[in-house]
Amino acid sequence: MPDAGRAPVLEVQDLRKQFRGQRSLVDVLRRRPARHVTAVDGVSFDIRPGEVLALVGESGCGKTTTGNLLLGLLPATAGKVILDGRHVGSLSNRDLLRLRRNVQMIFQDPYESLNPRMRVRDIVAEPLRVHRVGGTTAEIDGRVREALEQAGLKPADAYQHRLPFELSGGQRQRVVIAAALALRPSLLVADEPVSMLDVSIRADILNLLRSLADEHGISVLMITHDLSTVAAYADRIAVMYLGRIVEIGDARTVLADPQHPYTRALRSVVPVPDPSARRRPVILAGETPDPSRIPSGCRFHPRCPVAFEACPRVDPPLYELGEGHRAACLLVEPEYRAAAERERLQED
């Protein structure tokens, strides 16, 4: 279980990322400004040691961009990333590289994310070589072995000399995890870690990530679209919509009693493997809007089933609902709820 008392491993404050839109020749001639695509629009959260935080949303909501910003694969437009108490933006390159060891990534596709020509041993040792840690060959050997066994590839010697194509999908994902563990990181960013794996293999990989958090105190940021996985494995959940976190809180609480209408809709469309529990899903019409044209006020209002007069005008902040549960919806505020109630009565 996460240790609430200790300082967070990672703090993200008001992170933003804008991509410059492409301007066509016509746009340039007509002096139209380039349209910016705001992929991440003021995201804040933190992760404590040994905690699994799930970043959930549909494609285009900015969850993967957020992960890439944390890993330094993209430069942020604004905002602060504080890792192990140190502000990442203020560090020299050398310190940054050292700090980067503490955050490692697990990718979605284990068939693609391993170099087909490298042996397992070299793949797991690569991060050590890149960061020049581990020193002697014997030490590197030891750490590779340790990482492989931690990732559930036991005995390590049975796997070290294999090439990726000799491994099953689940084993490959374990190699990816072992490579991430080799540097003994404090945070793993796992981007859809099981979506490419066979159903019967998924639970084992997720159990592995959970045990890394529980037994080794490694924090995990799980980026996923799958709420049922989140329900079973995450401590906390942050739901993203169009570049913003719209609801965050304890995973069980959020899923049992979602406060944001988007979370409610998302929760309702998750297929449940239980024909006796069929219910009417809230299916939102249309698709997530283009992030270069974010709606005014609450960005969810054009698709929201319970939107009222104030929604297109007021951009709701994340209202505190107690015990770290927060939702960015006007309807959680009593005065707005009263206004919405009045509006509904008038319409009736």
Next chain:
Amino acid sequence: MTALVETQAPAAAPLAPPRAGMLRTLLSRPMGAIGVAMLLVALVVAVAAPFLAPYDPYESIRVTVFDIYQKPSAAHLLGTDDGGHDVLSALIYGARVSLLVGFSAAFISFLIGGLVGIVAGYRGGRTGAALMRFTDFFLVVPDLALQIVIVAIAGPSLLNIILVIGALGWTTSARLVRSQTLSVRERKFVLRARAIGAGDLHILRRHILPQVLPLMIANMVLVVSLAILSESTLAFIGLGDPTLISWGQMLNFAFDRGAVSAGAWWALVPPGLAIVWVVLGTTLLGTALEDVLNPRLKRHHLERERFPRRRAPAVDPQRPMELPQGAATAPLLSVRDLVVEFESPSGPMRAVDGVSFDLRRGETIGLVGESGSGKTTTVLAMLRLLPPGGRVVSGQVLFDGDDLLALGPAELRAVRWSRLSIVFQGAMNALNPVRTVGDQVAEAIRTHEPGIGRRAAAVRGRELLERVGIPGRRGRDYPHTYSGGMRQRAMIALALACDPDVIIADEPTTALDVMIQAQILELLARLSAELGMATIMVTHDLGIVGERCDRVLVMYGGIIAEEAEAGRLYAHPQHPYTQALLASFPDVAHPDRRLVGIAGVPPRLDNMPPGCPFAPRCPYVFDRCLAERPPAFPLTHGRRASCFLVEPGHERAAAAAVTAEPADA
């Protein structure tokens, strides 16, 4: 689609062959083996020239008129040239210069082209664009003209010739390397290396170069032949190094000094043949190398049916064909004992091994399984859309009384699509990108109803698009302007074009977001209710099946492990595989249930267990499971399960099966 078929192919296709196998693959191809042999001969001749040549062609000799253009004789096997020198010896020594120029120049091209290509591909952006414009410039400059000018100015020394040919022959290599680098750069393992914190040099050395180098070498071999030709051309027009003997130089002297008028064919033909020999050898080898390293895309398996029309296959009498006799209505579609095999180097592999099921009018059934379970192969075989190498060995697919597997092409066409439609996963690849969506729907209508007019078809197409939730005016747009969900809707419209009785949805929502998935599933459910269509939903997602299907068939290792009405299957799974699968599948409504994965991996087609396919992973396995394949045992409520534990009379085991039900079921 292809991805799916690949996962079911024998050895889950490795991303790149291991290196040791490459040489063997190369030599196993006639082109490669002949090319290697031809080049080896040339190389041996060049290296061993002093031992092979009967005379030293560089030795100055006294010449009399009678020594010039002597006919071939015992002393001079290929006669003598204009200087009275032995042609055979000159030919042998000429190999040295020709090959030296060829390989050195090609190596220079290899270095320049590789550098330019890798930098242009890896850096991309402005640097890449500038480098490619530079390359294009060299590509359009007439090589020969430039070579002549430069050699004429700089002087025809061997070094100059090598440098000039090398410096002008790198363009194809640069373009090839750039495109390969570009694609490797986008691969996930390069991204992963970057996420580790690796620098550009490390990534280039460890990840990019090993992927690009083999292609560069293949290309270099091809450039060798071009360089030898260039050298010959230069020498022939008098710009060869006058102090050295090369094949081009021999031709040049022979032509210049009256070999033709003297009728001295022996001075002309041998050097010409030698050039042809080496050029042919390098071309064969280079082409074979490219083939091995850069396999072209295979033909798509949906293009054309490969196996010829067969007579109705006999149903294997050995197999019991017991099916639950539930509903009184005759089934619309009956699959009986379907067996599908794929060809492989090690013999046929069974992907589907005796699948039988019924589909009744208006019913929705789910075909669930992991990759390699045979679920997609089953539906492709039903529609006779198996990929090359796939073959229906036996079985029947009875559709309204006709056996689809025995129909002729015309009859099959009439049934397929118009009465039995399929919606594939990855709809983006199934729409023609250069035609509007509306056109494609109208075309589908007209193909199956030739009588209908162009305008009427367009109107019907518009209606169809609106029916699946696409505004009619969007029919005028091209597929690339559609989002993934819209494309899948368009695919459904195409499938509905001819009012089918059965719609087969193969992983219809796999690549889509949950909300879009819900929209598509809702659409399919609504349409099948409105139009009275029966649906076969092929998926790996137990959630979708639980939510949308009336009956469920669980497939594993090419057989139907269990069949039951959906509610009963989820409440009381009977087959250990179904039990384990349900125990491993998360349920958002029960977050506290600990999920348990299934140990081991699904069986591979080339290594199918002789007994029950699930036996190696089954917690209740006993002797009989390993030796004997369990038939489908009928159970109550129209259920069946292929497991000895549910066999009537197997009391002890049956008790085990009951206790094995998950606690929360």
